[in-house]
Amino acid sequence: MVAAWRPASLKFTPMGESFVAQVEGLDFSQPIPAAVRDELLAGLHKYGVLVARGTNITDDTMIALGQQWGQLDNITAHKKAGRTMRLPQDEIFDVSNIDPDDNIITVADALRTSSARGNAMWHADGAYNPRRSGISILRAVELPPKGMGGETEFLDTRTAYEDLPAETKQAIDGLVGLNTLMWNRKQANPEMQTFKDIDCTKVPLSKHKIAQVHEPSGRGNLYIGSYNHHIDGMPVEEGRKLIDDLMAHVMQDKYKFAVHYENSGDVTFWDNTAVLHRATLGQYHGKYRRDMRRISTFDNSSWAYGENDPLNSQQVGLT
Ligand code: OGA
Ligand code: MN
Numbered sequence: 001m002v003a004a005w006r007p008a009s010l011k012f013t014p015m016g017e018s019f020v021a022q023v024e025g026l027d028f029s030q031p032i033p034a035a036v037r038d039e040l041l042a043g044l045h046k047y048g049v050l051v052a053r054g055t056n057i058t059d060d061t062m063i064a065l066g067q068q069w070g071q072l073d074n075i076t077a078h079k080k081a082g083r084t085m086r087l088p089q090d091e092i093f094d095v096s097n098i099d100p101d102d103n104i105i106t107v108a109d110a111l112r113t114s115s116a117r118g119n120a121m122w123h124a125d126g127a128y129n130p131r132r133s134g135i136s137i138l139r140a141v142e143l144p145p146k147g148m149g150g151e152t153e154f155l156d157t158r159t160a161y162e163d164l165p166a167e168t169k170q171a172i173d174g175l176v177g178l179n180t181l182m183w184n185r186k187q188a189n190p191e192m193q194t195f196k197d198i199d200c201t202k203v204p205l206s207k208h209k210i211a212q213v214h215e216p217s218g219r220g221n222l223y224i225g226s227y228n229h230h231i232d233g234m235p236v237e238e239g240r241k242l243i244d245d246l247m248a249h250v251m252q253d254k255y256k257f258a259v260h261y262e263n264s265g266d267v268t269f270w271d272n273t274a275v276l277h278r279a280t281l282g283q284y285h286g287k288y289r290r291d292m293r294r295i296s297t298f299d300n301s302s303w304a305y306g307e308n309d310p311l312n313s314q315q316v317g318l319t
């Protein structure tokens with residue numbers, strides 16, 4: 001199927017020898033035709049990450065496209081936990097460094113700083129939820145000056161899985177990773193009292209297998225990252241060692257790619273079931289505005305809920 005794939009409306013150009021491709025031909029100032037939407041999704045499933053520039057995208061047209069791919073994840077659990085939002089739409093995850101009063105977040109805002117640090121650790125969006133995220137769309141609204149950082153980095157976890165020795169693939173087959181947002185925040189903020197005393201074996205944990213099949217491409221995938229605290233049914237230390245070893249494998253430079261943003265209107269799309277990503281803090285942090293906004297679909301593959309109970313799938317929220 002992939003070999004015969006010939007996009008008619010969009011042009012995909014791999015960036016280097018990587019799993020990231022630049023896509024040309026997307027214009028959000030008009031409704032996106034169904035054929036273009038389908039081609040974009042097929043490209044995303046093939047590559048893992050797509051970058052489009054000068055797209056005329058807005059919050060509403062970003063949401064409209066995402067909704068055509070499936071039900072969107074939302075921030076209502078975070079609102080319920082008491083977080084005040086800068087933007088009105090519940091579908092938008094505000095990953096800017098700007099507070100609701102339009103000021104740049106500094107270290108004085110300990111909680112938002114802790115989230116920014118957490119976001120700079122490798123992750124798949126929504127892995128800590130019972131129903132994980134599928135596709136994420138991240139748009140640049142306002143960027144820090146060039147050279148000040150703020151790239152988004154990606155790891156090709158499908159190729160990394162495929163490169164594993166056969167005995168490792170066998171050893172991890174069927175293992176269930178236990179995930180919590182708290183583990184990410186705790187690792188990123190080791191000094192912070194809010195997270196310091198949390199025992200990550202005693203909080204609600206979402207269960208997703210660590211060796212998976214990416215259904216749209218039929219390729220294997222390693223579904224790990226900074227939310228994955230330990231492995232179900234394995235002593236915690238043993239599970240940690242396994243996850244750390246697998247992370248060291250996928251973090252190799254050969255699986256890594258950094259997307260640089262050039263102008264507002266740049267958009268990155270990624271498939272959370274095929275790649276890991278992280279924000280980079282850089283020198284801009286605390287000094288220059290970086291306004292980035294994301295939406296995510298819920299995964300609609302048969303792996304979406306992992307080993308979690310679909311009937312008891314409360315989303316996790318944090319102030
Ligand atoms: C996100 C995210 C990375 C970035 O929005 O989920 O991880 O570079 N963003 O802001
Ligand atoms: Mn993310």
